[in-house]
């Protein structure tokens with residue numbers, strides 16, 4: 001029994017990689033131009049700066065609850081970089097990196113985390129769905145979208161993002177089963193950052209990998225080093241090609257780690273050790289890619305310095321633009337769901353507006 | 368495999384009881400519903416899902432269960448209930464909506480609850496999976512040597528509840544056995560149009576638990592597979608997923624025009640009848656005479672007749688009971 005199980009699981013336990021921990025290639029490098037390699041690196045640096053800045057803004061009271069992705073940049077960039085504009089992504093609250101790589105303006109992301117629904121409205125032609133807060137529900141949306149693409153005879157691919165914790169949801173099962181039965185061009189991308197808030201993976205599932213869950217749906221399941229952007233890109237290239245050519249869905253599990261808290265209302269020190277964090281930081285995806293580029297003669301120290309400065313300026317400008325838009329309208333929570341508000345919501349909206357006006361008056365009298 | 372004579376008796380008697388019960392129900396159900404089908408009319412109002420043909424799954428598994436083990440069934444529950452030992456009279460009265468029924472007539476055919484033998488079921492497809500896992504969790508936490516079994520269709524295996532139930536049962540090593548009855552269809556949808564994989568037993572590998580496929584609609588084959596799974600659960604070694612290939616002789620529900628399957632499919636399937644198969648085995652084993660087997664059959668028929676007579680003779684609940692047993696306060 002044990003040997004048969006080993007044999008069955010072996011392909012799902014193997015971890016695909018391109019870069020070693022120090023950035024030297026250990027596997028076949030994807031076919032990318034020097035400009036593309038530099039662009040990929042630029043994206044990761046930009047995302048790190050963006051993420052750290054938004055975390056600070058939240059601490060200063062200038063942003064709402066925020067879910068940082070620092071540490072997961074290789075997943076964010078590697079999963080979205082090769083997509084074409086016609087492809088769709090269905091993100092979680094920790095995938096605004098991928099959303100930006102796929103074309104969502106940074107100011108939208110900042111406005112979203114400031115509590116403005118407008119942030120979720122992707123400009124026309126940017127195929128990015130709004131963030132799903134209910135865990136794993138977006139996978140079914142992605143599969144439905146891919147099905148539509150197939151029915152319409154288009155070749156657009158849909159990527160559904162989910163965390164390790166999200167794979168324990170029934171929606172994960174329903175999405176993968178449906179995707180396989182209807183052979184749709186979908187990619188289900190699991191960023192296994194080892195925690196669902198404070199719950200470590202070994203307390204979420206007995207399975208030895210998330211990739212092996214593909215067995216239940218007779219589809220390919222791939223495990224990849226999520227701190228290696230070139231490896232993530234490589235498995236995505238294969239999955240995208242397969243989906244686009246009618247070969248059906250793929251499940252991808254990336255082994256990754258978030259450096260920061262689950263969200264700004266979490267303290268990770270209470271459930272994981274400093275040593276564990278440092279172990280992962282030693283395999284930082286940005287640093288590995290930098291070393292790789294330098295070794296290939298594609299990158300200099302001066303360029304690196306300029307890049308980090310450029311990123312800071314970009315982010316500062318986007319923050320300024322977002323803040324200049326003023327505070328979101330509280331009554332906006334009633335909009336965008338119904339074409340016509342049902343009576344009970346209309347009543348609530350009127351009440352809220354009256355209450356806000358009353359408080360405004362009070363502020364004027366006392367302030 | 369050496370199956371004790373008493374077990375063969377139990378399995379055969381239960382299989383015949385189930386078959387006679389379902390065939391009787393198919394007749395009685397039509398009373399008052401003709402010539403124009405009126406689902407609310409007659410002695411048995413509401414929908415009706417019958418399990419004739421699927422007897423091996425229920426009896427093969429339940430033959431290993433004790434009275435205090437729990438079984439959770441589906442919208443097609445009669446065979447499970449009978450095999451688990453639910454009182455046939457009270458069950459029939461329940462289906463008739465009578466006050467003498469298991470739930471004083473409130474539940475009907477899809478809601479048979481018998482705390483006496485720890486049987487329950489419901490019309491929500493897939494619900495039994497987390498429910499059985501939850502019961503198994505309770506057994507484990509209380510350190511009771513009891514096992515829970517969830518029976519469900521191959522259609523239900525594509526519900527999210529399947530995934531959530533199996534994941535947690537595997538993770539927490541719960542004393543539960545999941546039994547998929549693959550009768551080929553979920554209403555009108557054939558398995559290959561709803562299920563990404565040929566056999567659900569292979570899905571066990573996704574959860575790191577054993578999966579067993581029983582490819583024939585045979586009580587002894589089910590008995591063998593279930594024996595190991597239930598023993599494993601009782602030893603504290605965690606869950607097993609079993610799938611059994613079985614047949615549904617009637618439509619999905621009574622009144623189903625069955626346009627989704629070839630006209631002669633059922634006739635063909637009936638040729639390979641599991642009751643006849645067990646009977647042949649019993650005769651060949653030399654443990655039984657024809658007369659003994661005929662005696663078991665007569666006993667089963669009589670039980671069913673008595674159950675229906677009891678249900679017919681019972682009274683309907685008083686309308687004042689409508690709110691009884693709904694809220695504690």
Ligand SMILES: Cc1ncc(C[n+]2csc(CCOP(=O)(O)OP(=O)(O)O)c2C)c(N)n1
Nearest residue numbers: 094133134135163164165166193195196197
């Ligand atoms: C359906 C649902 N249940 C619970 C929650 C609360 N919740 C928010 S994030 C989270 C953990 C998700 O973990 P994982 O999928 O690993 O993603 P990660 O946050 O690590 O990226 C939970 C339980 C929710 N948002 N939705």
Ligand SMILES: Cc1ncc(C[n+]2csc(CCOP(=O)(O)OP(=O)(O)O)c2C)c(N)n1
Nearest residue numbers: 443490491492520521522523550552553554
């Ligand atoms: C959650 C839910 N969805 C849909 C239904 C409607 N429904 C009743 S039975 C059934 C098919 C079930 O098929 P399967 O699980 O294969 O069991 P079988 O009827 O073949 O025994 C469906 C979809 C339901 N009762 N519950």
Ligand SMILES: [Mg+2]
Nearest residue numbers: 163164195196
């Ligand atoms: Mg996680």
